[in-house]
Amino acid sequence: MKTKKDCRLILDMHKLDIHVFEEFGRYNYSNAQSVLPLHVHDDAIEICYLARGNQTYLVGDDVYQVRGGECFITYPNEIHGTGNLPEEKGVLYWFSLKELP
Secondary structure: OOOOOOEEEEEEHHHHOOOOEEEEEEEEEOOOOOEOOOEOOOOEEEEEEEEEEEEEEEEOOEEEEEEOOEEEEEOOOOOEEOOOOEOOOEEEEEEEEEOOO
16 A cells, blocks of 8 residues: 555656666655566666665566665666565665666
């Protein structure tokens, strides 16, 4: 369930004509949310900083437990998400950095 405190913001850098970054994002959840579906960032590395909370991510067959204060990185073209688990309560910042030709 989302409350007024729960928010997810994504800044699409293409709209600003900045092509080295795909996006910047932040979520601040006071309750668990739905799953983060498996997805891929074509030719882009994603760097996440979990400021507060705990989160489980899947990359291929590997499971990663991330705790507040830790970073999580996915490499270009890696399929990742939370599997069948929700996005947990907490604060997460992320950005994806595109490899330019």
